Amino acid sequence: MADPTPGGESLLFLTDENLRKGIEAMFFAYRGFTADPDRILETMDYGRAHHRAVHFIHRSPGTTVGNLLTILGVTKQSLNRVLRTLFDDGLVEARVGKQDKRERHLHLTEKGRALERALSDAQRARMRAAYRAAGPNAVQGFRTVLEAMMDPEQRRQYQGLKEGSA
Amino acid sequence: MADPTPGGESLLFLTDENLRKGIEAMFFAYRGFTADPDRILETMDYGRAHHRAVHFIHRSPGTTVGNLLTILGVTKQSLNRVLRTLFDDGLVEARVGKQDKRERHLHLTEKGRALERALSDAQRARMRAAYRAAGPNAVQGFRTVLEAMMDPEQRRQYQGLKEGSA
DNA sequence: TTGGAATGTCAACAACACTGACATAAATTC
């Protein structure tokens, strides 16, 4: 019998069945991933879109609307609807750019930081439990596969944060 | 200095910064995960909900509407809207149960199988590329962490398929 | 000064989720 693994390593992990399991794992895990913040959000008048906006504004304080549009991958109309409620409710404030006065630099207010903390505490708790249960090696693999699954554009945004982007 | 890792292992992988990276990895990777099927779906009149229904009917031929409701975690009204279009377009057929005539057992037609194949080929291609790039060890870790991230109920459904469920 | 970039806003629409209420048929239980 010819060796089916020219590189010397087993390629059994690439069977369609294994890929299907990976696909379903993503589906079910993503549900768990969003479940806890969702529960908090639904007690307010907010949804996932608000969570995402708050998260990325927290991560990159002073980011512009345009940056946020690129990261979130939605239309400005869609983002604007969300941002307006966050302004109105006093969670986010927009400061006119000093150099370029067309830009609006987004910042969380104290109230906004409180919501961000509540949401990310909930989400991190589950992530931490999963990490702890799986161990550091598994976590390393987890991150490696997810990164390989991103579009190049998304991967750039994911990695670009290491050296600060705002 | 006291040893911060009583078990002897480093717990540095549990820092908030690492957890945040994991959270964003999930966010960006899920976008990539759904991007390819989404492109196919939008050329038709279908969306992600149709994809999910077709996927799970393919995986568990003869599954009932109730089973599907549990797996997908949506309301019957929501699922019904999707199933109706799949019936009307001749992608899925419902057979009245032999033992329990209230049940509708769902099956893909040839046309339905064709769509399923197109969608899962696209999704598997990306998953395969990611798996190959990351290697078997990373894939193992990927699956372990995702599994730990699921709700217990979801985990049961994810695992229950090993021994066939339809 | 003109063109384009960054942003905001109005209107309409679609996908996909939800709740609540009601209907039907069949199984189950008393």
Place this chain on the structure above:
DNA sequence: GAATTTATGTCAGTGTTGTTGACATTCCAA
């Protein structure tokens, strides 16, 4: 056999989040 429960379908209304398209404002830059 009657009453109840289960499985499914359907009608109506609502909400979140996305989309296009069009238009206005402000301001940087050539």
